[in-house]
Amino acid sequence: MNLENTISNPQPTSLNRSSFIVSAIAIIAMSLVLLTGCASRSRFTPGVLRMNLGTEPPAIDWHITTDATSGDVIVNIMAGLTQYRKNLSAAPSCAESWEILDDGKRYVFHLRNDIFWTDGKPVTAYDFEYAWRRIEDPKTGAGYADFLNDVVNAKEINTGKIKDLTQLGAHALDAQTFEVRLKKPAAYFIYMTAHWATYPMRQDVVEKHKDRWTEPANIVTNGPFKLDRWQHDYKIELAANDKFFEGRPALDRIKMFMVAEQSTAFALFENDELDYVDNRSFSTHDVDRYRDSPYYKRVPLLQGTYIGFNCLKKPFDDKRVRRAIAMAVDKNVFPKLLRRGERPSNSWIPQEIPGSSSDAALTFDPEAARKDLADAGFAGGKGFPSVPLLYPNREDTRLIVESIQAQLKQNLGITIELLNQEWKVYLATRRQDPPQLFRANWIADFPDAQTFMNLFTTGNGNNHTRWSNKTYDKLVETAEGELDQKKRVGLYQQADRILCHDEAAIVPTFVTTQNLLLKPWTKGIEFNALDIQFFKTGRIDDSNESLNKVEPPAEIIKPATKPIEPANSEVKKP
Amino acid sequence: MFAFLVKRILYAIPVLLIVASLTFVLVRIVPGGPFDAERNLPKEIVANLEAKYNLNKPVHEQYFLYLGRLVKGDLGVSYKYANRTVNDIIGDAFPVSLQLGLVALVLAICIGVPLGALAGVNRGTAIDYISMFISTSGISLPSFVIGAGLIFIMGISLRILPVALWESPQHMILPAVTLAFGPAAYLARLTRASVLEILEKDWVRTARSKGLSKFSTVVKHVLRNAMIPVLTVLGPITASLITGSFVVEYIYAIPGMGRFFITAVSNRDYDLIMATTLVFSILLLITNTLVDIGYKFLDPRMEVDG
Numbered sequence: 001m002n003l004e005n006t007i008s009n010p011q012p013t014s015l016n017r018s019s020f021i022v023s024a025i026a027i028i029a030m031s032l033v034l035l036t037g038c039a040s041r042s043r044f045t046p047g048v049l050r051m052n053l054g055t056e057p058p059a060i061d062w063h064i065t066t067d068a069t070s071g072d073v074i075v076n077i078m079a080g081l082t083q084y085r086k087n088l089s090a091a092p093s094c095a096e097s098w099e100i101l102d103d104g105k106r107y108v109f110h111l112r113n114d115i116f117w118t119d120g121k122p123v124t125a126y127d128f129e130y131a132w133r134r135i136e137d138p139k140t141g142a143g144y145a146d147f148l149n150d151v152v153n154a155k156e157i158n159t160g161k162i163k164d165l166t167q168l169g170a171h172a173l174d175a176q177t178f179e180v181r182l183k184k185p186a187a188y189f190i191y192m193t194a195h196w197a198t199y200p201m202r203q204d205v206v207e208k209h210k211d212r213w214t215e216p217a218n219i220v221t222n223g224p225f226k227l228d229r230w231q232h233d234y235k236i237e238l239a240a241n242d243k244f245f246e247g248r249p250a251l252d253r254i255k256m257f258m259v260a261e262q263s264t265a266f267a268l269f270e271n272d273e274l275d276y277v278d279n280r281s282f283s284t285h286d287v288d289r290y291r292d293s294p295y296y297k298r299v300p301l302l303q304g305t306y307i308g309f310n311c312l313k314k315p316f317d318d319k320r321v322r323r324a325i326a327m328a329v330d331k332n333v334f335p336k337l338l339r340r341g342e343r344p345s346n347s348w349i350p351q352e353i354p355g356s357s358s359d360a361a362l363t364f365d366p367e368a369a370r371k372d373l374a375d376a377g378f379a380g381g382k383g384f385p386s387v388p389l390l391y392p393n394r395e396d397t398r399l400i401v402e403s404i405q406a407q408l409k410q411n412l413g414i415t416i417e418l419l420n421q422e423w424k425v426y427l428a429t430r431r432q433d434p435p436q437l438f439r440a441n442w443i444a445d446f447p448d449a450q451t452f453m454n455l456f457t458t459g460n461g462n463n464h465t466r467w468s469n470k471t472y473d474k475l476v477e478t479a480e481g482e483l484d485q486k487k488r489v490g491l492y493q494q495a496d497r498i499l500c501h502d503e504a505a506i507v508p509t510f511v512t513t514q515n516l517l518l519k520p521w522t523k524g525i526e527f528n529a530l531d532i533q534f535f536k537t538g539r540i541d542d543s544n545e546s547l548n549k550v551e552p553p554a555e556i557i558k559p560a561t562k563p564i565e566p567a568n569s570e571v572k573k574p
Numbered sequence: 575m576f577a578f579l580v581k582r583i584l585y586a587i588p589v590l591l592i593v594a595s596l597t598f599v600l601v602r603i604v605p606g607g608p609f610d611a612e613r614n615l616p617k618e619i620v621a622n623l624e625a626k627y628n629l630n631k632p633v634h635e636q637y638f639l640y641l642g643r644l645v646k647g648d649l650g651v652s653y654k655y656a657n658r659t660v661n662d663i664i665g666d667a668f669p670v671s672l673q674l675g676l677v678a679l680v681l682a683i684c685i686g687v688p689l690g691a692l693a694g695v696n697r698g699t700a701i702d703y704i705s706m707f708i709s710t711s712g713i714s715l716p717s718f719v720i721g722a723g724l725i726f727i728m729g730i731s732l733r734i735l736p737v738a739l740w741e742s743p744q745h746m747i748l749p750a751v752t753l754a755f756g757p758a759a760y761l762a763r764l765t766r767a768s769v770l771e772i773l774e775k776d777w778v779r780t781a782r783s784k785g786l787s788k789f790s791t792v793v794k795h796v797l798r799n800a801m802i803p804v805l806t807v808l809g810p811i812t813a814s815l816i817t818g819s820f821v822v823e824y825i826y827a828i829p830g831m832g833r834f835f836i837t838a839v840s841n842r843d844y845d846l847i848m849a850t851t852l853v854f855s856i857l858l859l860i861t862n863t864l865v866d867i868g869y870k871f872l873d874p875r876m877e878v879d880g
Contacts, residue, residue, distance in 0.1 A: 059656035066613065141626040146616050159618040196756075211657050231659065232666050234740060234829035259738065259827040267725055267737040423605025424842050431614055441612070461614045 031337050035099065042261035043272040044521050046541050047252035050273065051533075052265045056258050056279035060214040062196040064133045064142035068531060073236060073256065074196045076535050078223040079245075081128070081178070081193040086526055088352070088447040090190045093180070094123060094200070094222070094245075101383035104185030104483050109178040117202060117220045125172035132170040132180075133157075133414075133418075134206070135197060144197035147445070150189060152181040156340045174257075185481040187488060188395040191446035224249045224536035234258055238535075249536045251522070256330070269517065275540060276518040278533075283341050284396075289513050297516040299342045299527045302350050302444035304452060307404065307507040311467040312433045315385060320376040322504040327369035328411040329404055330427055334510045337399045341515060342534045345508035348500050352529050354485065355449035355492030366411040368529070373412055381413025387436040388419040392426040401439055434464040441512075447530060449492045450480055456506070457498055467505035472498045472556050577864070586859045590852065594644065597851045598637055608653035608842045627653060640848070648847025649852075654838075660849045664831065668853065671830035673820030677746060678753035679705075679815050686758035687797075687804065689764025693731025694800075695792055697770060705762060721752040721825040738827045749826040750763050753819055757811045761804060768800035775799075801872055809865040813857040819830065 043052075057070035062078065065071070083093040095109035115123040135142045136157045148154045152169025152235075156162040182189060192198055202220050209218040216227045221539075224246065225238035238254040255273070259265040263280030268274045274281070290296045309316040309325070316322055331344035346429035348361035378384040391401045401418050408414050416437060421429060430438055442462075444451045452459060452474045458468040472495050479491035499505055516530060525538040609615055609623050624630040628639060643650060649660035686709075693705035728748060729737030736745045772778065774797060781791050818832025831850065838846035870877045 051667055056655065058654050061657055064656040066611070138622040139626070141619075141623045143611075143615055143619060143623075145622075155618075158622070211659075214657050231829060232655075232663070234827070257739065257827065258829075260833075261825050263722065263829065264725070264738045264825050264827055267730055268739070271733070271737050273739070296772070422606075423840060424610050425604075426606075427610035428606040431610065441608070443612070460614050487640060503712070 010354065013388050015505045019548075039523050044275060044540055044542075046291045047250070047539075048255065048523070049251050049253070049525075049540050050255045050257065050275050050539055052259050052268070052274055052277065052281045053236070053256045054258065055260055056272050057236070060219070060227065060230075061197050062144040063131070063140050063144070063201070071196055072533055073227070073238075076223060076225050076238060076254070077219075077221040077227055077241075078196065079115070080196070080199045081111075082190060084194050084390060084447070084528060084530065084532070086528060088528060088530065090194050090392045093194070095193070098190075098498055103496065104189075104481070107189065107193075108173070108184070109180070111176045111178065112245060115222055116243045116244065117222050117411060118226045118241060119220050120243070121177075121202075121220075123200055124175040124180040127174065127202060127506070128178045128198075129170060129172040130203040131199060131201035132384045133165040133168050134201060136168055137165055138563040142197075144195075145374070147192060147195065147197045150182045150184065150186045152183055152263040156311050184212050185483060186450075187480065187483055187485075188446060188448035188450045195446055199538055210264040219466070225251075225254060228253075232276050238274045244536075246536070250539045254535055265278075269519075272519070277506055278514055278516050278527075279340075282515050282517060286517075290517050293517065295520060297518065297527070299514040299516065300341075300343065300350070300352060300529055301418060301514050301531050302347060302352060302447060302451075302529045303399075303441060303512040303531070304348060304350055304438070305346075305509045307509060308434070308438050308440055308465045308503060309467075310436050310438070311465050311505055313436050315378070315387070316436050317378065318376050320372045321378070324369040324373035324376065324412060324498075325408065326504045326507045327372070328362040329407050329507060329509075331509055332364070333407070334400060335401055337403060338510075341513040343513070347496050348456075348498055348506065348508045349449045349492060350444075350452070350511045351454075352450050353433075353444075355453070355479075355496065357493045357496065360493065360496040362504060369412060373414075378414070381415075384414040386415050386417055388417045390419045390421065390426060390435045390438040390497045391431060392439075397439060399421050403506060430464050434466070438464065440464065444530060449489075450476075452494055452497055453479070453499075465505050467503065469498060469503060469505075470543060472503075473564060575867075578866075579855045581665055582859070582863045586796040586856075590855055591860065593855045594641070594729060594848060594852060595637070598640065598844075601842070601847050602633060603837075604839075604842070606842055607611040608844065610842070627651065640845075644852075647879050649849040652843055652846050654841040654843045654846070660845045663834070663846060664849055667818070667829060667831040667834065670828060671823070671832055672755065672816045674746060674749060674822075674828065674830060675816030675818065677750040678757070679812055681750055682757035682761055682811070683752035683808075685754065686761030687765050687801075689758070690762035690767075691769050691797055691800070693762065693790070694769025694773065695796075696767040702766075705766070709762035709766075712755045713763070715755070717752050717756060717819065717821045718825060721748070721822060724748045724752060725825070738825070738861070741827050741872060745826075749822050749828055752826070753815060755816065760807070760811070762814050764804050765800060768803050769796055774802045774880075776837075798872060802869065805865050805868045805872065808868075808874045810858060812861045813854060817857055 033247065053069050053072060055069055056070055057065065057073050058067055059065040059070055060073055062074050064073070079093045081093060081095040082090040085091045088144050094111055096112045097110045099108045101108060110122070111125055117123060132148065132151070134140050135145055136148065136154050137339070138158055138160050145158045153162055153167045157165060157168055171179050173179050179509070200222065203217065205220045206213045209215070212218055216230050219227050221227065224241055224244045226241045227236070228239040229235070236256040236259065240249050240252050240475070257283065262281055262283050265274065266286050267279060267285065269277045269281065269296040307329070309322050311317055311322070334344060335342040345361060346358050347356045349356040373379070373381065389401055389404065391397045397520070398420070405416050405418060408416055419435060428434070430440065441453060442452060455478050456463050456465065456467060457473050475491050475495040479495065480487050482491060484490040500508055514527060516527060521540055521542050523539045523541070526534040607627065609620050615623070621630065628636060631639070640650065649664065651657050652660055654662060688811055689705045689709065693702045696702050706781055711755045725748065728735040778791060778796060781795055782788070817828035820832045820836045822828070823830045824834040831853070834846055835851050837851055
């Protein structure tokens with residue numbers, strides 16, 4: 001008997017038995033799937049907002065964290081001295097009014113007397129005093145400690161030169177009055193009081209629970225929502241705060257998922273499991289699909305991108321070479337490549353901010369570029385060294401740098417090498433020894449030109465160009481302390497022109513935008529240029545009210561025209 | 575058996591020490607640090623942070639401090655997730671990966687082994703070709719393709735299963751299938767090869783010639799012996815499945831441990847990198863030990879030693 005043949009051709013009974021078992025399992029499994037899956041469900045729950053944070057917030061301690069994801073949670077559970085209006089001007093919040101004294105070197109905030117923490121205790125000026133001391137305490141290790149460097153003794157305390165925290169120029173004069181003393185007038189200071197780094201904090205809670213104080217069972221907050229549940233790396237749930245001083249928000253609950261994969265998040269949105277998506281969950285391919293939808297919105301962000309030169313390295317120590325590069329790059333190409341509503345930059349200061357001008361930067365002019373390059377000794381690109389352009393390994397960035405490489409080859413006849421590095425390696429390279437060319441961006445911490453212009457002053461830790469210009473430094477320093485808005489704008493415009501035109505230390509490329517797609521039942525959420533999402537005005541309901549009636553299309557949201565003025569009638573002027 | 579287990583534990587200590595030491599050195603050689611960010615922190619603030627996490631001390635001191643903590647079961651702190659210890663992170667994430675991994679493992683075994691056995695027993699027939707087509711597809715297709723395909727078909731088009739998230743047992747079906755696909759395919763190929771080899775043995779011929787039914791021969795004798803190579807690979811497969819898969823957890827938004835194998839490195843979250851490596855190593859050692867014990871059950875003639 002040939003056993004091989006027998007084994008290879010088993011008896012029909014055996015085969016049928018196996019097949020039957022396999023088929024039965026498959027049928028049962030499929031039936032279960034279909035039965036469980038076919039249960040009908042509503043497309044949304046009134047009063048419950050579901051959104052995607054993208055990742056786990058690194059921390060909800062507003063002294064420790066510096067990232068936007070954490071900010072999205074913090075700004076919805078806390079309230080500071082002031083808050084941003086939709087047009088990004090500063091409006092009263094915990095402080096119902098404030099005085100600006102001593103030529104802008106002293107601020108006195110008068111707190112409302114009807115603000116309570118979620119445990120029922122009143123919010124007082126002492127909570128602000130404790131918070132501001134804690135952020136400067138070196139033991140806290142606060143990433144935003146330098147945010148308050150303008151406050152008297154802040155830097156000295158944070159660097160350990162002064163050990164006594166009470167020496168900080170921020171004091172509670174009484175339970176309702178908080179005084180801040182500045183080293184020099186800082187026209188942008190009021191914006192800082194709307195930033196989460198300056199929110200109040202409860203000393204007793206922090207000291208009692210130590211590193212665990214931000215867990216839902218321990219944390220005490222004063223904002224429109226309270227932290228109800230935190231499943232790490234998965235979901236945060238906020239619940240409406242009935243005691244919120246501006247009134248209970250319309251939303252009962254916010255579910256903040258942490259879906260990192262963009263396509264998964266968008267599939268959840270399409271499946272009615274998210275109520276809106278933003279850049280974190282909205283790929284360029286999907287933007288293209290929904291561009292004509294009435295529920296597609298676009299908000300310009302205060303996020304500038306640029307090509308930086310290491311101005312100490314040849315050949316970019318010669319400003320003619322830098323100018324040649326700047327004029328050889330057509331920035332109008334970038335929005336066509338990225339297709340997310342980017343706006344080419346004519347100025348390093350985004351156009352939403354006073355100080356921006358439409359002609360601060362060099363414009364595309366290949367002929368003038370070739371002339372400048374020839375003047376620098378590289379006629380027709382001859383003799384120009386092969387220089388690297390450093391960029392992080394992101395798909396959108398790759399498209400940009402490849403375009404720049406091609407444009408420089410075409411317009412100037414020069415070859416640059418693309419140097420792609422993993423994110424942290426890229427950051428380390430840029431910090432330690434920036435190559436001749438690098439691609440970078442900058443996100444505003446607050447809506448003022450200072451946050452962009454201070455970046456390129458001599459010795460700034462984030463000035464990777466190593467560029468130094470005394471006139472520029474002086475203009476920026478003067479503008480920072482100038483309280484006359486008109487003069488201030490003029491100073492920044494002059495500085496911007498030196499940076500992007502005369503000296504061309506950078507080539508501002510484009511300003512990014514937030515792309516949003518909302519479900520018809522998602523209404524009233526405030527999206528602003530700082531990329532902060534406030535949910536206290538949000539609603540989830542099926543009323544017939546049109547979305548566009550609830551809030552104007554994002555494109556027509558105008559910037560504040562007088563950002564440094566407190567702009568509220570309650571403000572007491574000295 | 576007791577001596578065997580003691581030997582294995584003693585053998586594990588130097589292995590883990592070497593793994594810990596190598597990882598400790600390697601993560602610090604890689605350029606970039608935990609506090610590098612788009613917005614450079616001032617030197618003074620970086621100094622404060624480094625002091626807070628003992629990163630300002632010489633590397634050898636950091637190493638001994640780490641080992642001292644490790645002996646006490648303290649896996650350290652996360653530099654990225656400031657208010658969480660690594661023990662918290664692993665404690666939250668590992669049970670999720672374990673749950674998903676075990677379901678995927680059962681699925682992989684229940685699908686892969688019968689599929690391979692059927693193919694082996696029916697070599698050269700349509701069943702063989704279909705089985706091998708399925709298993710070749712499982713090995714060739716990356717899990718992100720399978721996952722995306724399943725999300726599209728079952729979640730978006732047919733709407734019979736959730737596309738992602740971790741809310742109910744129903745949410746586990748697609749990720750478990752995606753996770754099981756590759757190992758099931760691998761087990762199927764291995765089982766087929768092993769079954770074919772065993773079927774050539776003289777004792778199988780003897781069993782059949784003595785009148786034992788085909789079904790009994792295959793189930794009781796052939797499969798049992800064919801399982802030895804399968805069992806060998808089940809060790810690393812189990813360790814890999816229950817520590818989570820970055821891709822599967824990422825595309826289905828599952829709060830498991832798999833994602834930390836990648837994100838901890840990209841964040842330069844040193845202690846978390848150490849912890850994920852050590853947890854994986856420990857599980858590998860445990861599953862390999864269990865596999866060795868399993869050999870003894872499958873073939874009592876086998877010697878189990880450390």
